[in-house]
Amino acid sequence: HWFYTIGQRQGLGLSGGPWYVSGKEVGSNTVFVSSRPAAEAGARDRFTVRDPSWLSSPPETDRLLLKIRHGPGIVPCSVRPLSDSRLEVRMDLPDRGVAAGQFAVFYDRERCLGCGMIE
Numbered sequence: 001h002w003f004y005t006i007g008q009r010q011g012l013g014l015s016g017g018p019w020y021v022s023g024k025e026v027g028s029n030t031v032f033v034s035s036r037p038a039a040e041a042g043a044r045d046r047f048t049v050r051d052p053s054w055l056s057s058p059p060e061t062d063r064l065l066l067k068i069r070h071g072p073g074i075v076p077c078s079v080r081p082l083s084d085s086r087l088e089v090r091m092d093l094p095d096r097g098v099a100a101g102q103f104a105v106f107y108d109r110e111r112c113l114g115c116g117m118i119e
Contacts, residue, residue, distance in 0.1 A: 004031045005069065007097020020096065043094035049087045049104050049116030056113075065107040068118070069097060074107065087116060 001024040004012075008021040012033060023032035052058070059079075066077040066089065076092040089104060098118060105115040 001026055001029050001031055005097065005102070006099030007069070007095070043096040044098045045092075045094040046088065046090045047098050047104075048082065048119045049089055050119050051085050052087050052106075052114055052116035054114035059106070059108065059113055061108075064113065065109070066091060067105045067107065068095065068102055077106075079106070086119075 004021045004024065006021055006023065009018055012019050012021070014033065017035075019033040019035065021031055022034040024030065025032070058081075062078045062080060064077055064079055065074050067074050073095075075095070078090045080088045080090075082088050100118055102118045103115050104118055106113045
């Protein structure tokens with residue numbers, strides 16, 4: 001399970017796809033895959049981030065840009081503090097690859113503001 005990420009499509013070595021990693025069970029070292037319709041049904045438009053780390057200070061606006069994983073996609077989002085150590089993030093477009101343990105990186109246009117780990 002260590003070598004796969006939720007939403008991953010490349011490098012699975014399976015025929016008859018496309019196939020997407022849709023879940024993982026750490027205890028049994030099991031990776032679950034699904035077809036596109038099943039993967040799209042699991043798309044999320046919100047998640048929480050713990051322990052956000054800002055490069056200077058927390059942003060003054062709740063509208064930011066968001067990048068998750070290695071892909072080129074940057075998505076508009078809104079952020080809302082839930083506590084001193086947690087944020088709620090709502091993406092304008094759902095994403096099927098949001099997974100706990102990944103990092104969400106926040107931007108104001110091209111300027112990186114900070115990041116936090118997805119819960």
